[in-house]
Amino acid sequence: MYGSNAGNGLQWYVDLRSELAFSELHDITVVHASELSRRKSLLEHDITELNYDVIYFCANQDYDEAIVGNALASYVNKGGILVLTGPCNFNHLLTLKGNMEPLIPIRRAPQTHSQRTVDQVNTEEYAPIFKTLKSAVIHSMHIQVASMTREDSRCFRIATDTNRGILAAVHLHGKGMIIHINVCATSFQRNQPGGHAGGGLFGAPYPAYCANAKKLVLNAIEFALTTDVLKPKSGLKRKHCLISSDTDNIRFIRIKLADSMYVGTDADTAMKCGEVISAMVEGDRQADEYYVKIPCTKCAQSLAYFLKTASLPASCIRPGSFLSLLQAADYLQSDRLMDAIREYFMLVKNAEKVSKCDVDFNHEKLPFSTLKTIMPPFQSFLNVTGSPWKRVFMRWGNVK
Numbered sequence: 001m002y003g004s005n006a007g008n009g010l011q012w013y014v015d016l017r018s019e020l021a022f023s024e025l026h027d028i029t030v031v032h033a034s035e036l037s038r039r040k041s042l043l044e045h046d047i048t049e050l051n052y053d054v055i056y057f058c059a060n061q062d063y064d065e066a067i068v069g070n071a072l073a074s075y076v077n078k079g080g081i082l083v084l085t086g087p088c089n090f091n092h093l094l095t096l097k098g099n100m101e102p103l104i105p106i107r108r109a110p111q112t113h114s115q116r117t118v119d120q121v122n123t124e125e126y127a128p129i130f131k132t133l134k135s136a137v138i139h140s141m142h143i144q145v146a147s148m149t150r151e152d153s154r155c156f157r158i159a160t161d162t163n164r165g166i167l168a169a170v171h172l173h174g175k176g177m178i179i180h181i182n183v184c185a186t187s188f189q190r191n192q193p194g195g196h197a198g199g200g201l202f203g204a205p206y207p208a209y210c211a212n213a214k215k216l217v218l219n220a221i222e223f224a225l226t227t228d229v230l231k232p233k234s235g236l237k238r239k240h241c242l243i244s245s246d247t248d249n250i251r252f253i254r255i256k257l258a259d260s261m262y263v264g265t266d267a268d269t270a271m272k273c274g275e276v277i278s279a280m281v282e283g284d285r286q287a288d289e290y291y292v293k294i295p296c297t298k299c300a301q302s303l304a305y306f307l308k309t310a311s312l313p314a315s316c317i318r319p320g321s322f323l324s325l326l327q328a329a330d331y332l333q334s335d336r337l338m339d340a341i342r343e344y345f346m347l348v349k350n351a352e353k354v355s356k357c358d359v360d361f362n363h364e365k366l367p368f369s370t371l372k373t374i375m376p377p378f379q380s381f382l383n384v385t386g387s388p389w390k391r392v393f394m395r396w397g398n399v400k
Helices: 040-047 065-077 098-103 123-132 210-227 268-272 275-283 300-309 320-334 335-344 348-357 386-395
Strands: 054-055 081-085 111-121 138-143 157-163 167-172 174-182 252-258 261-266 289-291
Touching: 040 065, 040 261, 054 210, 054 348, 065 081, 065 098, 065 167, 065 174, 081 210, 111 123, 123 157, 123 167, 123 210, 138 210, 138 268, 167 210, 174 210, 252 268, 252 300, 261 268, 261 300, 268 275, 268 300, 275 320, 300 320, 300 335, 320 335, 335 348, 348 386
Parallel strands: 054 081, 081 174, 252 289
Antiparallel strands: 111 138, 111 157, 157 167, 167 174, 252 261
């Protein structure tokens, strides 16, 4: 979401449509700031109902600060990830108000355009945002003498420059997250056709275009699209306790999935995970190790969770290894696992992620007879213009 200022809007945002790594893998919706307050359906449905995996916001004018702020706060609270960059919270430009105002990690202040050097990344969990940028020099507009609105276990700085200035901060709010990158970045250079970002902003000696600033923003968006940081909120932190009385006899076993790949569980739980494992355990009750040769090990992490608990929350299913997990469910003859997979895929947001992220999601690897068991009836969407289920089906069939 972007907005122009004095005709120079290109200086304020990275155009993801021009970045092949994003445009080829993800559906990108570009929204001008002037549309935000005008399109009621955009705010009340598309944003607040989490129809976007990530929202990258860098608008600076032409929108209602409170209305848009409330919608984005609801989006984050429900589990969305919002990436903010300059000019958000620059003193002389519009910002996000309403419910969002107290959530923005870096305090509103005057801006400047100067050189900074990446120094310290404070947490390994967020280090991918600064991938390949160790000690990098960044020329960009940014909040001068930046300070945090608050600092605690949920709202914290993740990186600083050599002068201890804040380069990036995170606020974990509700089920979602705000990543605030303290830079202005652009895709456009002076030598590009139609480029307007060659000169400095507000008379600064540095050019508006900075490859490292753009890289930082792209890293942040890629991190937002792939991170597991929020997953414990929706399943991975579940505590599964195995409590027994003195007379119970719990038999612990190992399941071998491949060389140097073992899962520890107990026999009773393992027998709930499918007819194949059940037959193995029943057939040899003296063994403490069983070899389950699944067709593909891409899904090993998700499958390990299932074998330990006989359950699989949606947060443990990885879109990039979906077909591998589906093949494992078929191999294990596991109705439990198949039901979990079907429940996950029947949410169209997840189905779209799979169709984009799993290279094996195609008609050659996934038979039509299997596909139709995990999708809604085809007659319900094939003739519907713009149907997301139709997009999923066309990606499967490799139809352009």
